[in-house]
Amino acid sequence: MAKKGKKRTLLLGGHMSIVGGLDKAIFRGEEIDCTAIQIFTKSNRQWGAKVLTDEDIKKFKSAWKNSFCVRSIVAHASYLINIGSPNKGTCKKSIESLVVELKRCERLGISYLVLHPGSHLGSGEEECLNRIAKGLDTVFKKVPGKSKILIETMAGQGTGVCYKFEQIGAIFKKIANKNRLGVCFDTCHVFAAGYDFRTKQGYQEVMEEFGRAIGLSKLKVFHINGSKKELGSRVDRHADVAKGKIGKEAFKLIFNDERFFDIPKILETPEGTLESYAKNMRYIRRLLTPETKKALGLE
Numbered sequence: 332m333a334k335k336g337k338k339r340t341l342l343l344g345g346h347m348s349i350v351g352g353l354d355k356a357i358f359r360g361e362e363i364d365c366t367a368i369q370i371f372t373k374s375n376r377q378w379g380a381k382v383l384t385d386e387d388i389k390k391f392k393s394a395w396k397n398s399f400c401v402r403s404i405v406a407h408a409s410y411l412i413n414i415g416s417p418n419k420g421t422c423k424k425s426i427e428s429l430v431v432e433l434k435r436c437e438r439l440g441i442s443y444l445v446l447h448p449g450s451h452l453g454s455g456e457e458e459c460l461n462r463i464a465k466g467l468d469t470v471f472k473k474v475p476g477k478s479k480i481l482i483e484t485m486a487g488q489g490t491g492v493c494y495k496f497e498q499i500g501a502i503f504k505k506i507a508n509k510n511r512l513g514v515c516f517d518t519c520h521v522f523a524a525g526y527d528f529r530t531k532q533g534y535q536e537v538m539e540e541f542g543r544a545i546g547l548s549k550l551k552v553f554h555i556n557g558s559k560k561e562l563g564s565r566v567d568r569h570a571d572v573a574k575g576k577i578g579k580e581a582f583k584l585i586f587n588d589e590r591f592f593d594i595p596k597i598l599e600t601p602e603g604t605l606e607s608y609a610k611n612m613r614y615i616r617r618l619l620t621p622e623t624k625k626a627l628g629l630e
Contacts, residue, residue: 345608414466415449464505496544519556525563
């Protein structure tokens with residue numbers, strides 16, 4: 332429940348390109364009135380990272396501070412990272428890369444770094460979860476500060492872990508620095524993993540299960556995506572919110588849930604263009620009830 336008098340905002344937007352500079356992502360978000368955006372702070376397909384200069388940081392912070400609409404910025408870690416890998420070299424490289432990315436978030440003032448937790452590659456899920464927990468503790472020790480790492484809920488494709496809420500809960504139990512760990516709830520991934528939140532009852536049951544296994548207070552960011560594949564397919568294929576197998580009711584339930592009003596909601600729909608994101612955002616705004624609009628100052 333929000334504190335009386337607290338101003339609330341619909342934090343909604345898409346993943347923005349950083350081509351031309353990190354600050355350019357903010358300007359792109361402004362073009363379609365994003366109140367929240369997600370970025371990579373470096374190339375997501377390369378291990379190496381271009382050094383962030385003081386000028387880069389100054390321009391980014393200035394653009395964010397002076398933005399007329401962007402209130403929240405979330406970072407996403409490289410897809411190459413696999414801190415759960417049984418290969419010692421890959422695991423070491425992944426931890427080193429995650430250290431670099433978390434340091435960049437600290438310098439940029441970004442609170443959340445979303446992480447695909449990893450794949451066991453045949454070594455078994457339990458051992459993978461142990462490696463992830465150990466790796467996170469190592470990263471937090473090397474990067475003191477306030478920026479948090481958010482484990483993304485996964486679809487369970489291949490040998491990926493954290494497609495079950497209990498697996499994420501197990502990582503929380505294993506790590507020492509629990510205060511710097513949170514969760515990013517990806518709607519496509521959760522649906523593909525077998526959690527059915529397409530009805531009011533189903534939604535309530537899924538959120539209750541999340542609460543028992545992890546704790547709703549740990550849910551810090553939503554990835555808002557439709558699913559091209561069926562419930563429980565364990566196949567990660569995003570779709571526009573208005574399309575796919577999830578359906579309108581599920582997104583209506585999420586966006587009108589007062590518990591999550593202050594949580595950034597990031598679109599990662601397939602086209603990834605400003606026009607596509609704007610279309611999805613318009614669709615979502617039509618799902619808001621009069622009560623929600625009033626609470627968020629959208630009347």
